[in-house]
Amino acid sequence: NxxxxxxxxxxxxxxxxxxxxxxxxxxxxxxxxxxxxxPGMGLKLIYYSVGAxxxxxxxxxxxxxxxxxxxxxxxLRLELAAPSQTSVYFCATRDSTYEQYFGPGTRLTVT
Amino acid sequence: xxxxxxxxxHVSVSEGTPVLLRCNYSSSYSPSLFWYVQHPNKGLQLxxxxxxxxxxxxxxxxxxxxxxxxxxxxxxxxxxxxxSDAAEYFCVVSLSGGYNKLIFGAGTRLAVHP
Numbered sequence: 001n002x003x004x005x006x007x008x009x010x011x012x013x014x015x016x017x018x019x020x021x022x023x024x025x026x027x028x029x030x031x032x033x034x035x036x037x038x039p040g041m042g043l044k045l046i047y048y049s050v051g052a053x054x055x056x057x058x059x060x061x062x063x064x065x066x067x068x069x070x071x072x073x074x075x076l077r078l079e080l081a082a083p084s085q086t087s088v089y090f091c092a093t094r095d096s097t098y099e100q101y102f103g104p105g106t107r108l109t110v111t
Numbered sequence: 112x113x114x115x116x117x118x119x120x121h122v123s124v125s126e127g128t129p130v131l132l133r134c135n136y137s138s139s140y141s142p143s144l145f146w147y148v149q150h151p152n153k154g155l156q157l158x159x160x161x162x163x164x165x166x167x168x169x170x171x172x173x174x175x176x177x178x179x180x181x182x183x184x185x186x187x188x189x190x191x192x193x194x195s196d197a198a199e200y201f202c203v204v205s206l207s208g209g210y211n212k213l214i215f216g217a218g219t220r221l222a223v224h225p
Contacts, residue, residue, distance in 0.1 A: 004154075033213075040120075040217070040218070041217055041218070042115075042201055042203075042215025042216055042217050042218055043155075043201075043213070043215045044215075045212065045213070058212075090154060090155070097160075097162070098143050098160075098162065098205050099145075099157060099160060100157075100213060101157075102147075102154040102155040102156075103154055104153065104154040105152075105153075105154050
């Protein structure tokens with residue numbers, strides 16, 4: 001089992017560009033999450049999903065969008081990238097014991 | 112409001128000496144508590160979790176943590192540090208119910224010296 005996979009690993013964007021961060025899981029977990037981690041900080045929740053077709057905002061959703069058309073995939077869309085979105089992005093799933101499983105992260109730089 | 116405070120941003124120990132990483136939490140509910148470890152340029156890995164069973168929780172790689180409700184603490188310990196323990200450690204509170212919101216502490220960077 002691959003667990004939680006994320007692509008790309010690294011990306012540099014120019015201000016105003018857009019991109020999609022991909023997240024996939026093979027554990028059949030209903031709950032999925034997107035976090036961002038700024039330097040020297042803990043993770044902050046951007047969006048989450050409790051199942052296919054259901055998504056909701058977390059603490060810091062501005063500038064992002066998500067969709068969840070399947071159980072396996074939970075892409076994060078950045079529209080009009082800004083320098084404030086420079087961060088490391090982690091996707092995670094949750095099992096029935098409330099344990100969350102994290103992907104390896106995507107390091108994004110917006111210049 | 113729920114919050115997590117990691118009392119030390121950096122901890123430095125010598126190899127073979129004990130490790131203590133301190134965490135205090137604030138929660139109106141009965142929380143689940145976790146410690147995650149993040150090695151450089153890696154994702155987060157679960158070390159251990161407390162979910163209202165035994166108050167002393169044993170995790171991977173010789174780590175353990177004790178839940179003390181009266182002190183609202185969940186400190187992480189290890190009897191003998193290894194060089195491979197050098198990493199960032201996050202104390203995390205989970206509010207069960209709803210979407211299982213995780214609240215992360217700011218992290219403690221552990222350095223291990225030979």
